[in-house]
Amino acid sequence: MTNVAGAPGAQPAAEPAAPRKGSETLHYARRNPKLLIGLGIVLAFLLLGLIGPLFVDHGPNEYVGPQSQPPSGEFWLGTTSFGQDIWAQFVFGVRTTFLIGVFGGGVAFVIGTAVGFIAGYKGGIVDEILNMLTNVVLVLPAMVVLIVAIAYLDARGVFVQGLFIGLTSWPWAARAVRSQALSLATRDYVDLARLSGRRTGKIITTEIAPNMSSYLVMSFILLFGGAILIAAGLDFIGLGPSDGVSLGLMLESAVAWSALQFGMWWWFVPPGLGITVIVSSLYILNVGLDEIFNPKLREL
Amino acid sequence: MLELSHVHKVYRVGAFGGGRLRAVRDVSLTVEPGEVVSLIGESGSGKSTLGKMVLGLSRPTGGTITFDGTDITTIRGHAARKEYYRRVQGVFQDPFSCFNPIFKADRVFEMIRTSYFPGVSDADWRDRVLAALATVRLDPGNVLGKYPHQLSGGQLQRVLIARALLLDIKLLVADEIISMLDASTRIDVLNLLSDLKERGLGILFVTHDLSLGNYVSDKSVILRKGAVAEMGPTLRVFENPLHPYSRHLLSCVPQLHRTWAEVDAELAANPPEDVVLPVAADEESAPLLEVEEGHFVGIDQG
Numbered sequence: 001m002t003n004v005a006g007a008p009g010a011q012p013a014a015e016p017a018a019p020r021k022g023s024e025t026l027h028y029a030r031r032n033p034k035l036l037i038g039l040g041i042v043l044a045f046l047l048l049g050l051i052g053p054l055f056v057d058h059g060p061n062e063y064v065g066p067q068s069q070p071p072s073g074e075f076w077l078g079t080t081s082f083g084q085d086i087w088a089q090f091v092f093g094v095r096t097t098f099l100i101g102v103f104g105g106g107v108a109f110v111i112g113t114a115v116g117f118i119a120g121y122k123g124g125i126v127d128e129i130l131n132m133l134t135n136v137v138l139v140l141p142a143m144v145v146l147i148v149a150i151a152y153l154d155a156r157g158v159f160v161q162g163l164f165i166g167l168t169s170w171p172w173a174a175r176a177v178r179s180q181a182l183s184l185a186t187r188d189y190v191d192l193a194r195l196s197g198r199r200t201g202k203i204i205t206t207e208i209a210p211n212m213s214s215y216l217v218m219s220f221i222l223l224f225g226g227a228i229l230i231a232a233g234l235d236f237i238g239l240g241p242s243d244g245v246s247l248g249l250m251l252e253s254a255v256a257w258s259a260l261q262f263g264m265w266w267w268f269v270p271p272g273l274g275i276t277v278i279v280s281s282l283y284i285l286n287v288g289l290d291e292i293f294n295p296k297l298r299e300l
Numbered sequence: 301m302l303e304l305s306h307v308h309k310v311y312r313v314g315a316f317g318g319g320r321l322r323a324v325r326d327v328s329l330t331v332e333p334g335e336v337v338s339l340i341g342e343s344g345s346g347k348s349t350l351g352k353m354v355l356g357l358s359r360p361t362g363g364t365i366t367f368d369g370t371d372i373t374t375i376r377g378h379a380a381r382k383e384y385y386r387r388v389q390g391v392f393q394d395p396f397s398c399f400n401p402i403f404k405a406d407r408v409f410e411m412i413r414t415s416y417f418p419g420v421s422d423a424d425w426r427d428r429v430l431a432a433l434a435t436v437r438l439d440p441g442n443v444l445g446k447y448p449h450q451l452s453g454g455q456l457q458r459v460l461i462a463r464a465l466l467l468d469i470k471l472l473v474a475d476e477i478i479s480m481l482d483a484s485t486r487i488d489v490l491n492l493l494s495d496l497k498e499r500g501l502g503i504l505f506v507t508h509d510l511s512l513g514n515y516v517s518d519k520s521v522i523l524r525k526g527a528v529a530e531m532g533p534t535l536r537v538f539e540n541p542l543h544p545y546s547r548h549l550l551s552c553v554p555q556l557h558r559t560w561a562e563v564d565a566e567l568a569a570n571p572p573e574d575v576v577l578p579v580a581a582d583e584e585s586a587p588l589l590e591v592e593e594g595h596f597v598g599i600d601q602g
Contacts, residue, residue, distance in 0.1 A: 188397040189397065189400045191390075191392065192398050192408065194357065195355065195357075195390055196408070196412055197381070197415035198415060210400075210403075211400065
């Protein structure tokens with residue numbers, strides 16, 4: 001090493017590593033069919049949920065047309081046995097589905113990562129207590145608790161439902177984050193940040209979390225999909241939002257009014273297919289992301 | 301300046317925390333300003349644990365660690381801890397794992413700045429960083445703005461020392477800082493430590509390498525199984541090792557011009573005088589016996 005103390009011209013030259021690293025991820029992202037297909041379908045449904053309702057000039061539950069009509073030019077997905085427009089219900093339902101996914105998944109993600117990070121970083125007695133709490137919530141029969149809790153509420157909205165889903169589905173995320181944080185917390189750079197006078201919260205958010213960002217993104221996607229499925233299940237047994245429409249509620253009323261027996265496939269196929277396609281493309285997207293973030297899984 | 305007094309560290313091990321692992325046993329030592337103290341010992345001798353306890357990263361089970369009159373185990377609260385790190389800093393064994401791989405290496409300087417010098421202007425701070433880099437003999441153009449994987453172990457290690465120098469430190473805990481470096485950069489870092497010593501810094505130099513301990517330190521502490529085996533001025537400890545373990549350790553250092561057989565034969569021909577070792581009263585304590593002035597031997601642990 002030459003002794004060039006304080007030499008001028010220390011301005012570092014254009015950084016070759018950063019852009020290359022970023023574009024490497026992009027390079028693999030663009031070539032990963034799982035990611036592209038999954039992301040494409042999810043985004044298409046998101047757009048449908050966002051934009052679709054704007055082009056419907058009547059409420060999803062209004063009786064606007066003839067009863068029990070199969071799909072036609074006027075009513076794209078036909079009508080229910082009461083004359084409600086199924087296309088209108090579908091686009092509003094997709095919107096509700098995304099809302100519940102983001103909100104329920106978001107609540108679960110926030111609780112799960114907070115518990116996981118604190119337990120993994122602090123260790124000791126804090127870890128013991130948080131871990132015990134996680135395990136207790138984990139073994140609770142979540143669906144039963146949800147049914148009981150939601151059945152007690154008079155006014156049920158999407159957000160209440162999302163909140164309850166979030167409150168019961170965070171434990172596995174907490175466990176996963178904890179185990180990662182546990183290993184990252186012993187790294188020397190975490191000790192060094194402590195020696196630099198950093199607070200615990202700041203160490204977690206600036207030293208540990210960025211190192212597992214891909215992991216966090218994937219946890220969120222899984223929680224998102226999980227929340228959609230749980231919400232659909234609750235809706236189907238009649239515990240959905242009392243003041244709106246969702247894909248699960250559509251399924252429920254289709255079954256309640258014997259759409260299957262009357263062969264009204266246009267009533268129950270769209271919501272069922274919608275839920276299945278959204279959740280499975282989320283999972284495909286997740287596998288694609290895994291392959292991009294984890295070089296060992298890459299198909300070259 | 302730094303004084304360790306009867307420091308213990310016991311880990312609970314096993315499924316229900318029933319087992320006990322005694323990592324550090326009744327260690328007392330001092331580090332004065334401008335003094336380099338080597339903690340020498342094999343793997344598992346508790347030397348790194350001692351370093352971590354001095355840095356407050358691990359809490360002693362018993363005993364006190366006093367720095368400038370305050371017991372550091374009683375430091376509570378973030379602000380007080382931060383003040384302690386203004387004066388005591390550490391450099392760790394593995395320079396590659398001391399840098400968060402997703403950020404640039406000079407972020408370690410920025411962390412010091414945001415924590416301790418938020419009011420310093422950009423130009424002023426840049427001067428300070430350049431001065432610190434000059435002290436560790438690094439070319440700023442080679443290290444600033446680079447990612448950790450673009451730098452060598454020696455460069456990273458010196459960046460970490462420069463980081464510690466940005467603060468007005470009095471004590472540096474150097475935990476095996478040489479072991480990951482290749483031979484040519486080793487001597488640079490060692491000489492740097494001597495420079496720092498000249499400036500009046502106290503250095504706690506943790507190492508498993510006897511010759512390094514001999515090269516830099518004023519005082520040597522040989523640890524075995526968590527307890528002090530021998531402690532004294534480096535010259536005395538290396539010329540006249542008293543504890544059987546130190547003797548064994550010194551006889552194990554390879555010599556350039558002699559074979560093992562010759563060394564063993566010479567040792568057998570002139571067996572060193574046995575000293576009476578102190579006896580521990582119980583499992584906990586490890587008394588020291590002063591044989592010469594400032595030269596102590598510890599208990600025999602078989």
